[in-house]
Amino acid sequence: MPYHEFECSKCIPERKKHAVIKGPGEDLTSALPLGYLNTIPGSISERGCAYCGAKHVIGTPMKDVIHMSHGPVGCTYDTWQTKRYISDNDNFQLKYTYATDMKEKHVIFGAEKLLKQNIIEAFKAFPNIKRMTLYQTCASALIGDDINAIAQEVMDEMPEVDIFVCNSPGFGGPSQSGGHHKINIAWINQKVGNVEPKITSDYVINYVGEYNIQGDQEVMIDYFKRMGIQVLSTFTGNGSYDDLRAMHRAHLNVLECARSAEYICNELRVRYGTPRLDIDGFGFGPLSDSLRKVGLFFGIEDRAQAIIDEETARWKPELDWYKERLQGKKVCLWPGGSKLWHWAHVIHEEMGVEVVSVYTKFGHQGDMEKGISREVAKKLRVPYLNAHAYHNGPWKGYEGWVRFARDIYNAIYSPIHQLAFVDISKDEIATDTKFVTQKILSDGNVSEEVKSSNELREYTGKYDNLTTIREKTYPEYPLQKKLSVV
Amino acid sequence: MKDKVEQLVDYIMKKCLWQFHSRSWDRERQNKEILTKTMQILCDEPVEKETPTDKCYWVDAVCLADAFKSRYAWLAAMDKVEIKLLMQKLKDRMDYLTVTGSLNEELNDPHY
Numbered sequence A: 001m002p003y004h005e006f007e008c009s010k011c012i013p014e015r016k017k018h019a020v021i022k023g024p025g026e027d028l029t030s031a032l033p034l035g036y037l038n039t040i041p042g043s044i045s046e047r048g049c050a051y052c053g054a055k056h057v058i059g060t061p062m063k064d065v066i067h068m069s070h071g072p073v074g075c076t077y078d079t080w081q082t083k084r085y086i087s088d089n090d091n092f093q094l095k096y097t098y099a100t101d102m103k104e105k106h107v108i109f110g111a112e113k114l115l116k117q118n119i120i121e122a123f124k125a126f127p128n129i130k131r132m133t134l135y136q137t138c139a140s141a142l143i144g145d146d147i148n149a150i151a152q153e154v155m156d157e158m159p160e161v162d163i164f165v166c167n168s169p170g171f172g173g174p175s176q177s178g179g180h181h182k183i184n185i186a187w188i189n190q191k192v193g194n195v196e197p198k199i200t201s202d203y204v205i206n207y208v209g210e211y212n213i214q215g216d217q218e219v220m221i222d223y224f225k226r227m228g229i230q231v232l233s234t235f236t237g238n239g240s241y242d243d244l245r246a247m248h249r250a251h252l253n254v255l256e257c258a259r260s261a262e263y264i265c266n267e268l269r270v271r272y273g274t275p276r277l278d279i280d281g282f283g284f285g286p287l288s289d290s291l292r293k294v295g296l297f298f299g300i301e302d303r304a305q306a307i308i309d310e311e312t313a314r315w316k317p318e319l320d321w322y323k324e325r326l327q328g329k330k331v332c333l334w335p336g337g338s339k340l341w342h343w344a345h346v347i348h349e350e351m352g353v354e355v356v357s358v359y360t361k362f363g364h365q366g367d368m369e370k371g372i373s374r375e376v377a378k379k380l381r382v383p384y385l386n387a388h389a390y391h392n393g394p395w396k397g398y399e400g401w402v403r404f405a406r407d408i409y410n411a412i413y414s415p416i417h418q419l420a421f422v423d424i425s426k427d428e429i430a431t432d433t434k435f436v437t438q439k440i441l442s443d444g445n446v447s448e449e450v451k452s453s454n455e456l457r458e459y460t461g462k463y464d465n466l467t468t469i470r471e472k473t474y475p476e477y478p479l480q481k482k483l484s485v486v
Numbered sequence B: 001m002k003d004k005v006e007q008l009v010d011y012i013m014k015k016c017l018w019q020f021h022s023r024s025w026d027r028e029r030q031n032k033e034i035l036t037k038t039m040q041i042l043c044d045e046p047v048e049k050e051t052p053t054d055k056c057y058w059v060d061a062v063c064l065a066d067a068f069k070s071r072y073a074w075l076a077a078m079d080k081v082e083i084k085l086l087m088q089k090l091k092d093r094m095d096y097l098t099v100t101g102s103l104n105e106e107l108n109d110p111h112y
Helices: A013-018 A050-059 A104-109 A112-125 A138-142 A147-157 A176-190 A216-226 A258-272 A284-298 A301-326 A339-351 A365-374 A397-412 A438-443 A466-470 B002-015 B024-042 B052-071 B073-077 B080-100
Strands: A066-070 A131-136 A162-166 A204-210 A230-236 A252-255 A276-278 A330-333 A354-358
Touching: A050 A066, A050 A131, A050 A162, A050 A176, A050 A230, A050 A258, A066 A112, A104 A138, A112 A131, A112 A147, A131 A147, A147 A162, A162 A176, A176 A258, A204 A216, A204 A258, A216 A230, A216 A301, A216 A397, A216 A466, A252 A258, A252 A284, A258 A276, A276 A284, A276 B052, A284 A301, A284 A339, A284 A397, A284 B002, A284 B052, A301 A339, A301 A397, A330 A339, A339 A354, A339 A365, A339 A397, A397 A438, B002 B052, B002 B080, B024 B052, B024 B080, B052 B073
Parallel strands: A066 A131, A131 A162, A204 A230, A204 A252, A252 A276, A330 A354
Antiparallel strands: none
16 A cells, blocks of 8 residues: 655554555556544644534524524634635525523533523524524533523424524534534434425425535536426525425436535435435536436427527636646645545646646545545645635636636746746846736746637636526526426 | 547546445346446436436536546447447456455445
8 A cells, every 4th residue: 555654644654544646557456545534733624523524614604594693703703704615595594693602600601591682682693594504613512502492492492493403513523524524414314304385396306415615606506507406405505495305306416525425315215215326517528428417307308408509608717828838747635525525637638737746634535535636646646736715716617617727827937936936135136127917927938829729728717607507597498397307 | 449448437536425335235236226227317318317216316416427428428429239249347446456356445334
């Protein structure tokens, strides 16, 4: 096994199996690091806790909900300033964050009374919101507060409200991944099947494992709606609490991030017989394949093909403009969750960059299998790309993939990298050279033919491409009232 | 034949998502259902797709068969007996890489 011991981990031998170098001729049966491990203290040990994985990753993207943490106020740190899961209701779930503000005295005397008071106060402060998720934290779990009982008491007194209890304190798993698991299972156990939805299409899906980072979900929903598909719920980005209680009525679960949400898909398959189809919204090829598969499942592949043709014709020349300028550039991938394996191959194929390493902070061995199988990883001196919570998205969809290429281009060819080599305290500053632009830097190695191409062009989309989607109307496909999906 | 199998394995590893479900029983079922249906499509045999479950496997099989046909010209020169043998060897290899030879310690966790 080609384990790789980093210099900084030499004094922490327990980490020996945390990294591998996959060489030529080696496959998954000979190169796979351990995963889903308890954190071993030392350098590079920061990760999210199980509470974070449940609330800040999966719970809070639900948009029409008061997300209350029962614990110290610091547990609610992650909100609009760190999280990018926006919503089409003015980002209610990001703008407001709630904690019961537990202090030492509550640890000694209990905090159930405080919790109840906070829940009622929050509902009164936002009278239009009737749904709440309630999260256990390390502090409240250790003193044994019965938050289920308090939630039930409030629901008995306020029958118009509904509360979901997530019991995933920070210590409840090795990393945020443990919290993903807990909230998946808690949601299907407590809430799925409680609401009967209005079915408006012959083709009904749940879109699972999608968190609407910078609008990704809205871009994908646009494609589904154009195909005449009813998206019953999104788990959970831009998703609605009551829609997610009706997940059992979908004909198909379309799964994007398997790391964070395969549990609920697998359980929906076991309990309700709903099949799971893994899809990928990143990259022209994977996205086109994904739309085609969903179309095939419902027998409407012609509708999928029309979207693929239209979008490819519109955006491919722009993707290729960047590809020509990114050829051979080396990148390390350090994204969150599913992007590790979603990007590992396609970013090379469609943008021309060379992926030299893949890394995951909370992935399981299964995630590393997916990543390693797609690339030979080798450690070289290269800059890395951190693309966990991007700010210039959406990056999903055809246009989004071009935006991603543009952002990589902007990063690699930023003149700042040249300027950073100059030490103004001692170096002589040249005054006879002009300022260098990105295009001067990028086009130095590009052929005349490419530079003068009439087909290729830089990104021409708008800074805000979501407003148009939100205002769109869609073709109507009358319900045929089929008895079965197939 | 071995080289051909490796070309198909390489395609699946780089392009597909269905082979890495989280438990060994899932991976065995995925490999069996999707690769069997792919073989049936390549050999012009009827494919079960009446239930939603079968339909879902069939969807992945259709895309895989199309990709194999368009990328590997040598496939057109093979007769049905050879294709069946090839696909059986492909399934054996996928089972080894993703299940029996896998180093993933979570594969045999009894729960999801």
